[in-house]
Amino acid sequence: MNHSTNEPSLECLKEKIASGDQKAFRELFMAYCARLTQFAFSIVKSRDAAREIIDEVFIKLWRNKINIENIRNLKVYLYTAAKNTALNYLSVNARNNITQSFDLLSVQLIDDQSPERKMINSEILNKINAAIDNLPPRCKMVFKLVREDGLSYKEVGEILNISPKTVDAQMVIAVKQVSEKVKSELDIFPVRKIQKNI
């Protein structure tokens, strides 16, 4: 299951945060800060800027915590706020063309070289990484949010201002691209010899 089951219950947290519960706010911060920073980084490509951006998101949230219960979906809000702040950082005019901007961006994904992958041999891993890296920017962003951040198609749609159907279509493109690049690995089939028992 992609949706993380150890995410704090957002409804419960919202209530507590609204009434000024710092512990609850810390829980939210700890759960999302790293992911959101990575998300911001994928847009602005600077670690320092990404950190400032996410700091701003959380600071604003805490300052206006009284109104937090007006937010329908806290997770989507956080990602959307991060996205907007990041795009604003890049260009003042980006505000007007939020979805289009992704076509001009080069999206930076996490560099996946973790040793845990050693049984997917490094050749295949490199091919998969290369395939993902070469996806068109919007497709790449969709893939990143679904896989790395564990967001649902619906949530991704809300954050990026596209329909879930579009998200689905982008995922199909991504999977097909990977399968194309990995194709040669799948063509290794054993030579079949039927041996008779004496």
Place this chain on the structure above:
Amino acid sequence: MINDRFAQLIARHLSGETSEEEAKELELFLKEDPQAHYFYEIFSGYWSVGPQKTVNELQEEIHFQQIIAIAEKEKTDSIAYPEMNPERNSNKLITLKRLLVAAVLAGIILASYFFIFQRKNSPVKEIAVNEIEAKRGARSFMRLPDGTQVWLNSDSKLEYKENFNDNIREVTLTGEAYFDVVKDAAHPFVVHTSDIDIRVLGTAFNVKSYPKESSIEATLIHGLIEVTNKKRPSSPKVILHPHEKLVFQKEDDRQVGIAAGQSSLAKKPFSIAALPKKSDTAIVETSWVYNKLILDGETFKEIALKMERWYNVRISFKNEKAANLRIRYLIENETIEEALKAIQEIEKFKYTINGNEIEIF
């Protein structure tokens, strides 16, 4: 090669978006197309193993306190956001300098947190290795920490580290074992033998890798396995399908010497055979798991090797004719004597039993 619908189902399934029907549809796709199945295994392996991030808890805590400090200090600057509409955010970014100022202010508060959150480094432990052994003449059964069932045949040993469940589920096998592996795409299951590594993409398979034998065998019952030649890691990997058996000829120094010349063995150490479709209990290679020893037309001499392990005896031949007898027999609960007597009905020979030593003449 991968059609749109299949790609769609894979993406949905890995993201947790498939309905029950769609999940079944995907299962069907995978069953009918082993190549697609293999792709799915690779891709889902890639998907589920997310990058591990080490979080410095103390730093995160300091970071959090900074956020709070700034948020509370500049309350007078705040603009009301009645709907919390993110489109209305201002462009103003809080500069690094302000963060530093806030940090100094927060310093006093932080001092107390520092002591609470400081952790002593725990000493790095050596990872213990667990070992299960089946002595000659015995078989044993065990469960690995993840629930995988392993049957060990006589004279076999299985090793695994204590951190078995951490990343890759790895075991090292000397001898013969039958594995029924619990499926977990996020944690590949690997069997290491002296010369080949077997990565499990499916569930049930048998591996025979005795040091004294010249070949290593892997037989697959369910699922898919991928075999890598440890001594030649760049050569193509072999994928086995259900009811296929792979025989790997170990390269010894002699063979490598010959390789310069002509030996096809050195170039193609793997050979695959398709097993006749029988039920699991009737397949020769895995009958031992069900406590049966199937002798399927090999010579008495070849069978003696199996019987030696089964009964923990030593068999020597003084009778050439008997040694070359071809025997078809099923050993279930017989003692060694009963088995020998039964074989005597096929061809005349004599034997003596001296403790564990048996002589055929």
